[in-house]
Every structure is written in C-alpha cells, then in structure tokens.
Amino acid sequence: MIEFQNLVKIYNSGGKEVHALNNVNLKVNKGEIYGVVGYSGAGKSSLIRCVNYLERPTSGKVIVDGHDLSKLSEKAIRDVKKNIGMVFQHFNLLNSKTVFANVAMPLVLAKTPKDKVIKRVTELLEFVGLADKADVYPDQLSGGQKQRIGIARALATQPSILLCDEATSALDPQTTSSILELLKKINEEYKITILMITHEMSVIRQVCDRVAVMEDGKVIEEGSVFDVFSAPKTKTAQNFVSTVMHDQLPESILNMIKENGTKNVIRIHFIGQSTGKPLLSQLAKKFDIDTNVLFGNITELQGIPYGNIIVELQGPDTEVQRALQYMTTNEISYKEVNTYVS
Amino acid sequence: MLVNSDQIIEALIETIEMVGLSLLFSAILGLPLGILLYATRKGQILENLPLFNVLNVIINIFRSVPFIILLVAIIPITRLIVGSSIGTAAAIVPLVFYAGPYIARLVESSLLEVDHGVLEAAEAMGATPFQTIFRFVLPEALSSLVLNFTIATIGLVGASAMAGTVGGGGIGDLAITYGYQRFDTVTMLITVVILIILVQGLQSLGNLLSKKIRRR
Numbered sequence: 322m323i324e325f326q327n328l329v330k331i332y333n334s335g336g337k338e339v340h341a342l343n344n345v346n347l348k349v350n351k352g353e354i355y356g357v358v359g360y361s362g363a364g365k366s367s368l369i370r371c372v373n374y375l376e377r378p379t380s381g382k383v384i385v386d387g388h389d390l391s392k393l394s395e396k397a398i399r400d401v402k403k404n405i406g407m408v409f410q411h412f413n414l415l416n417s418k419t420v421f422a423n424v425a426m427p428l429v430l431a432k433t434p435k436d437k438v439i440k441r442v443t444e445l446l447e448f449v450g451l452a453d454k455a456d457v458y459p460d461q462l463s464g465g466q467k468q469r470i471g472i473a474r475a476l477a478t479q480p481s482i483l484l485c486d487e488a489t490s491a492l493d494p495q496t497t498s499s500i501l502e503l504l505k506k507i508n509e510e511y512k513i514t515i516l517m518i519t520h521e522m523s524v525i526r527q528v529c530d531r532v533a534v535m536e537d538g539k540v541i542e543e544g545s546v547f548d549v550f551s552a553p554k555t556k557t558a559q560n561f562v563s564t565v566m567h568d569q570l571p572e573s574i575l576n577m578i579k580e581n582g583t584k585n586v587i588r589i590h591f592i593g594q595s596t597g598k599p600l601l602s603q604l605a606k607k608f609d610i611d612t613n614v615l616f617g618n619i620t621e622l623q624g625i626p627y628g629n630i631i632v633e634l635q636g637p638d639t640e641v642q643r644a645l646q647y648m649t650t651n652e653i654s655y656k657e658v659n660t661y662v663s
Numbered sequence: 664m665l666v667n668s669d670q671i672i673e674a675l676i677e678t679i680e681m682v683g684l685s686l687l688f689s690a691i692l693g694l695p696l697g698i699l700l701y702a703t704r705k706g707q708i709l710e711n712l713p714l715f716n717v718l719n720v721i722i723n724i725f726r727s728v729p730f731i732i733l734l735v736a737i738i739p740i741t742r743l744i745v746g747s748s749i750g751t752a753a754a755i756v757p758l759v760f761y762a763g764p765y766i767a768r769l770v771e772s773s774l775l776e777v778d779h780g781v782l783e784a785a786e787a788m789g790a791t792p793f794q795t796i797f798r799f800v801l802p803e804a805l806s807s808l809v810l811n812f813t814i815a816t817i818g819l820v821g822a823s824a825m826a827g828t829v830g831g832g833g834i835g836d837l838a839i840t841y842g843y844q845r846f847d848t849v850t851m852l853i854t855v856v857i858l859i860i861l862v863q864g865l866q867s868l869g870n871l872l873s874k875k876i877r878r879r
C-alpha cells in the first residue's frame with residue numbers, strides 16, 4: 322500500500338522555485354493497478370519518484386506499507402527500496418553486463434548466495450519469456466525485450482510494489498500491449514501493487530483498476546477506471562477520455578445539426594445490462610416519434626459493456642417530452658447534446 | 664652513428680620501465696582521486712563541495728605547471744622519496760606528479776559520461792554509494808577508461824623523454840645526448856622512429872581493448 326499525505330515537492334532550479342507537487346493526497350491499495358495520467362509537466366514523475374525516495378518530498382508524507390519514509394534512516398530507506406521495484410521509460414539497463422547479470426544485480430547487491438541468484442534469475446527470465454537471451458548484451462535486444470529485462474530486474478527481490486514511470490512510452494503500440502499484458506500477469510500472479518504513470522489514456526484503460534488525473538501538481542480527479550472513463554468531470558479528464566473513447570460527435574455531423582437547426586439531439590449512455598435492451602425501438606413504438614441515430618459506439622471498460630449513442634428524436638414536442646420522461650423514470654441516463662458538446 | 668644497437672635496446676627498456684612504473688603509481692594515485700572528484704561533485708552520490716573544491720584546485724595546480732618545470736621544481740621531494748635526484752627511480756617521481764592528477768581528470772571525465780539512468784536504477788535498487796561506483800559506474804565506464812588510460816600512457820611516453828634528460832635514461836635521453844648535442848642525425852632519426860612505433864602500438868592496443876570491452 323502506498324499513501325501520499327499532503328505531499329509537496331518544490332524544485333529549486335537556477336534560483337527559481339518550481340512547484341511540481343502541490344499538496345497531493347492519494348491512496349493506492351494493496352494489490353491494485355493504479356494509474357496516474359496527466360500532461361507533460363503535471364508532476365507525475367515527481368510523484369512516483371517520491372515513493373522510492375529518488376526525490377525527497379519538500380513536505381508531506383509518503384507511507385509505504387505502513388512505513389513513513391521521512392522517519393527512516395538512510396539504511397532503512399535502502400531496505401524499503403528492496404521491496405519496491407522500478408521500471409523506467411528508457412530501461413536503464415547496464416550495457417556492460419549481460420542480460421543475466423542485469424537481472425541478477427538487485428540480488429547481488431543484497432548479497433544473495435550464488436545458487437539462489439542463478440535459480441531466481443532463470444525463473445524470472447522464463448517468466449518474461451526471454452530465457453534464451455541470458456547471455457546476450459542489452460544492446461542486442463529490441464525495445465520491448467529490453468523492457469522485459471527491466472521488468473525482470475525490478476521483480477528480482479520479490480518486491481510488493483512495482484513502479485512504472487512511462488514504462489511503455491518508448492515502445493510501439495503492439496509492443497506496448499504485450500508489456501501491459503505482462504504487467505497484468507505480474508499483478509495477478511504475484512499480487513504486486515503496481516503504480517504506473519503515463520500520458521496515454523489507452524494504457525490506463527487496458528490495465529488499471531483506478532486512475533488519478535493530475536494537473537499542475539495536483540490530483541484533479543480520481544476514481545475507478547470505469548467511473549472516470551464513463552463520466553469524466555473535469556475538462557482535462559474529458560480531454561484524456563476522448564482520446565480513447567471516441568465518443569464525441571464528428572465535426573461534419575455537428576455542423577449538420579447546427580445548419581439544419583436539428584432539435585432534440587440527445588446522448589444516451591448504456592452501461593452493463595442496459596446495453597442489451599432495445600431502447601430505441603421501444604421509444605418509437607410507445608410514443609409518436611422517430612429515432613434517428615447520428616453517432617454511436619459500444620465498447621468495454623473493465624469488462625463491463627459501455628455504450629453511448631447520439632440520437633435525434635423526431636416528432637411533436639409533447640411526444641418527445643414524454644419519451645424523455647419515460648427514460649428518466651426507467652433510469653436511463655441521457656444528456657442534451659447541445660450542452661454537452663461545446 | 665655514434666650509438667650501437669645495444670645502447671638503443673637498453674634505452675628502450677629504460678623508457679618502458681619508466682613509463683610502466685610511473686603509469687602504475689599514477690594510476691594508484693589518479694584512479695581513486697578521479698573517483699572522488701566524480702562522486703563529490705554537485706548532485707552526485709557523495710556530494711561534498713568543500714572536498715571537491717579542494718581536490719579540484721590541487722589538481723588544477725599540478726596540471727598547470729609544465730612538465731619541464733615540475734621536473735626541477737620538485738627535486739627536493741624527489742630526493743626525499745628516493746634519496747637521489749638522478750636515475751630512473753628519480754625520474755619516476757616527477758612523472759607520477761605529472762600523470763597522477765592528469766589521470767584523475769581523465770577518470771573523472773570517463774565516469775561523468777555514464778548515463779544518468781544507470782545511476783537512477785542503482786538508486787532505485789537501494790545500492791550503497793560504494794556499490795553504485797563499483798557495480799554500476801566503473802563497469803559502465805570501463806571502455807572509456809581504457810581509452811583515457813591509453814592517452815595518459817602516451818603522455819607519459821612523451822614526458823619520460825624529458826625526464827630522461829635529468830638522468831633517467833631512456834630513448835629521450837639518447838636523442839638529446841647523441842642526436843642533438845653531438846649532431847648524430849641517424850640516432851635522432853632512429854629514436855624518433857622508435858617513439859612513433861611505440862605510440863602507434865600503444866594507441867592501437869588501447870583502441871582494440873576498448874572496442875573489445877564495448878562490443879563483446
């Protein structure tokens with residue numbers, strides 16, 4: 322478990338103060354995959370680097386598995402670090418050492434007996450699918466392979482926490498997916514808590530349980546991936562969500578609505594069970610209206626079907642009002658599009 | 664030609680002796696100093712600005728005195744250490760004072776080339792400063808260190824020729840006493856050719872070794 326309490330980080334660069342973290346409060350539960358997303362400079366790296374004290378907080382607390390890091394000695398902090406693995410954007414492997422020696426490094430630092438090192442490293446290389454690369458050097462590997470080695474190394478001392486700072490940002494989409502699958506497997510098989518930061522919402526969507534959105538050193542929105550993706554509250558979160566959800570009206574249709582003065586355009590959300598119901602045809606049968614689908618998509622979020630369609634309700638105003646009333650009483654969430662799309 | 668081949672071979676052996684021994688002692692002095700310079704720098708693992716500044720200034724002082732002046736300026740110290748100011752052993756003392764600080768600088772610059780990400784990885788693993796230097800920084804810098812030591816060795820070959828003139832013997836001494844003072848052009852030419860071959864050989868060896876370490 323990781324807990325940030327009133328965390329503040331101020332850098333002093335060239336006599337100028339940079340407020341990278343402004344009072345962050347966040348709790349990452351044991352065993353979950355927690356994602357932090359935000360634009361460049363939002364303070365994501367600063368936040369994750371406070372967990373293993375690569376950066377010392379200016380004030381506030383970082384509590385890792387019950388230890389308040391600020392109360393620990395240098396030696397004790399080094400021991401806590403052995404319980405926290407870290408995966409880097411640019412892998413940070415030693416080019417002078419073989420893959421085997423790279424993965425073995427944390428064990429060697431911890432003065433593990435040689436036979437145990439061999440056993441553990443072999444096991445890890447097998448786990449990440451690179452057992453045949455033990456004796457090659459990192460510069461002979463692809464980016465994705467390097468990151469697998471980086472992950473194997475981070476897991477060497479059997480940590481309970483794994484930190485990933487943009488672990489997939491240097492990789493192509495396909496490789497990114499395979500690395501994310503690996504992280505998910507690690508989380509499930511070893512019950513490791515994973516804190517990952519990224520600027521890609523698709524990464525969050527693919528593996529995270531919960532997500533925080535950061536801006537200007539603050540957490541501006543936080544919640545389950547499902548909640549944040551299906552109903553983002555802040556403008557920034559909406560922007561991030563729209564990069565993967567594609568739930569906004571295309572420009573051409575928007576223009577058409579404006580030109581024709583089309584009225585009664587609504588967005589309907591389908592969540593879980595309701596996705597399977599024939600709502601539109603019911604509306605058309607029960608009321609004296611026609612439904613015209615302008616746009617729609619149905620996807621899955623954390624295993625739950627989630628859809629949203631934009632329809633125009635054509636017909637007399639009174640009938641349209643009755644139809645809307647019907648949806649409200651049946652707890653089907655909808656929004657007027659004109660107010661939704663800015 | 665005023666010298667015979669035995670004299671040339673003897674001179675060559677003296678040069679190799681001077682360069683080899685002074686390289687050894689300079690490395691013993693320069694390597695730890697270079698590591699210390701690197702580690703105590705601002706933002707580094709053992710940041711200690713007072714110590715860094717003192718080391719920095721001392722090394723600069725030695726580095727700013729031309730070797731020919733250093734050679735005579737430290738004669739009292741040479742006497743103190745080897746009991747004499749003439750001979751091969753006596754020549755080694757100024758050579759070490761010359762090459763030690765030089766090697767310290769070269770080591771420092773080699774270590775500074777090491778990718779910051781590697782240091783970050785070490786820190787994240789909870790490596791001690793000692794482990795960081797010996798398990799991460801030095802292995803990563805090895806290939807560059809070999810190249811820099813090659814440069815220092817070649818510098819020592821040049822300096823040893825000067826040191827030879829104060830009684831250390833060697834190729835340089837031969838060139839001055841016969842080639843220059845007695846106008847023996849052939850000896851002069853031979854010594855120059857020997858020095859060229861020596862330096863070329865050292866550089867090729869250094870390049871080969873460094874390349875081998877880097878690529879494997």
Ligand SMILES: Nc1ncnc2c1ncn2[C@@H]1O[C@H](COP(=O)(O)OP(=O)(O)OP(=O)(O)O)[C@@H](O)[C@H]1O
Nearest residue numbers: 332333334339341360361362363364365366367368
């Ligand atoms: N060592 C440092 N010294 C001075 N300022 C820093 C330092 N590290 C980060 N900053 C500043 O702190 C702010 C937050 O940086 P941080 O690296 O945490 O952002 P980020 O969200 O990770 O951005 P990115 O997506 O670009 O990696 C930025 O304004 C950055 O310039």
Ligand SMILES: [Mg+2]
Nearest residue numbers: 365366367487
């Ligand atoms: Mg960052």
